[in-house]
Amino acid sequence: MRIWTFLLLLIVLVLKSDVAYCDYLIGLGSYDITGPAADVNMMGYANAEQIASGVHFRLRSRAFIVAEPKGNRVVFVNLDACMAAQLVTIKVLERLKARYGDVYTENNVAISGIHTHAGPGGYLQYVVYIVTSLGFVRQSFDALVDGIEKSIVQAHENLRPGSIFVNKGEILDAGVNRSPSGYLNNPAAERSKYKYNVDKEMSLLKFVDDEWGPVGSFNWFATHGTSMSRTNSLISGDNKGAAARFMEDWFERKGSARIDSAEFENDESLPRRISNIIPTLHDNHHELLELAASFQSPPGRPATKTSSVARRVRGSLRQVNKPRFVSAFCQSNCGDVSPNVLGAFCTDTGLPCDFNHSTCGGKNELCYGRGPGYPDEFESTRIIGERQFKKAVELFNGASEQIKGKVDFRHTYIDFSKLAVNVSSNGASKVVKTCPAAMGFGFAAGTTDGPGAFDFRQGDDQGNPFWKLVRNLLKTPDKEQIECQQPKPILLDTGEMKLPYDWAPSILPIQILRIGQFVILSVPGGIILNFL
Structure with a gap:
C-alpha cells in the first residue's frame, strides 16, 4: 500500500540521520483549557442533547519540548480534548x-487529543464535527x-539540560475490543500475529x-475516553x-522519592479529585451536612524546630524556580x-447484547458497555484512570533505558481521498x-x-430506503462514489459535501x-505509532 510505503520512507529518512549522542534541553508546560462549562454541546458522541452543565474536573494542555542545544527541536502537545x-x-x-520567529512551525509542532467525549465542542472547522453544537x-x-500557546511558552521558558528515559509494559485490564465480532473477520493469519485483539x-x-x-x-x-457516558453533562x-x-498529585505528594505500585494498592490517602456520584438525591439539608462532616481533612505538615527562618526563606526561594511536574496520558x-x-x-433485560450487531431485540439503543464501576460512571472513570496511573508509576520508577541520538522531524500533507x-x-x-x-x-x-438512534x-451493509431519501436531500452520491464505498452503503457523502x-x-x-531512537508518528486524532 503506497501510503504506508511513503510513511515508512519518511521514517527511514528520519532514522538515517546521525545517531551520535547529544545532550538534550527539555522543557515541560501545562495550562488550563477547560472552556465554557455550560450551555455548549460536548464533542465526541455527536449527541445534540449532551449539553454541558458543570465541571467534573478541569481540562489541561500539557506540552513538552526536546531540543538539541544548537540544533533541532520538537514540540508535542497533549490536550484534554476529543481531538486536535x-x-x-x-x-x-x-x-x-x-x-519566537521560525523556531516553532508546522514541521516540528505536533498537537494531539486524548479523545475524551466530555469536553466542549464547536472548535473544529468542518461541518460534520460542529453540527450538534449548532456551529462554531x-x-x-x-x-x-490560549491554553496550548501558554503551555508551549511555559515549556520553552523551562528549557534546561536533562535526560530522557523510556520504558514499556502491558496493561491487561483497562481496554477491551468493543467489536470483537468485527475483529474476527480479519484473516486468521493476521490475527495470529497478535497476542490480544x-x-x-x-x-x-x-x-x-x-x-x-x-x-x-x-x-x-x-x-477510549468513554468511561463517561453520552448522557454525562459535566466537563x-x-x-x-x-x-x-x-500522577501529578502523586509526585507532588511523594516528591521524587521512589514508590512501588503496591504501596498505593490500598492507600486510602491516594489523591482523588474525581468525585463519586452520590447514589441518591438528598433533599434533607441535615443529611448533606452529616455527609460533608464525614470527610476528614488531611493532617498538616509538622513544623521543623531545627529550621531557622532564614533557612526556610532560602529554601522557598530556591523552590520557586523548580519546574512543575507534568504528566500526560496520551491517546x-x-x-x-x-x-x-x-x-x-x-x-x-440485563443480558449480553447480540454478539454480531450489538443490539437488544433488534434495537441498538438498548445496548451499552459497562465500566468496572458500573453503574457509577464516575467510579468507572476513576478505576480505569487509576489502572493507567499505576502502570505509569511502575514504568516511571523502572525507566532505565536512556534515549540518545539526534532530534529530527518530518511533516507532510496527504490527500486521503486519492490514495493509490x-x-x-x-x-x-x-x-x-x-x-x-x-x-x-x-x-x-x-x-x-x-x-x-433511529434503529440503525x-x-x-444494506441501508434503508427512507434514510437514503433523506440523504439525497443533502447530497446524492454518484455512481463512482457508491461503487468505491462498497460494500458500505452511504448515509452521508461527507467528503463531497461543500x-x-x-x-x-x-x-x-x-x-x-524523532527523539534519539524513539519515533512518534502523529495524526490529528492521536498517536498511531510509537516505537524504538
Missing part, C-alpha cells in the same frame, strides 16, 4: 511565530488556542532535569485526564478499544484508489460506548517526531 483541530493549530503557530463556538476555540502496551518517556531530577512523563496507551478529561491528575491507536471492560449488556492502494486477492495484486469520505449506516448506529444497526463549507477533511497533516 487544524484551525486551532494554525492559530497557535501564528502566535508562536509572533513570539468561539469560547471553546479561544480556550484551546487490542493493543495492551503502554510506552512511557521519563524526563529528568540535570539539577531538579524528574520533572515529568508522557505515556501512550490505547483506550471531564475522562479516564486519561483523571490518570494525569493522579494511541484506540480504534475499537473500550474502557467499558465488563462488556456490553441490554438495559432492559496495492491490494492482493487470491494471490494476485492490483492497484485501487481511495475515494472521498462517506459515513455509512453502521456509523449512525454508534458503538456500545454510545449507541446511536452496526454492520449494516456547503456552506467542507463537511469533512480530505487532506490531513502527518508528522513524524
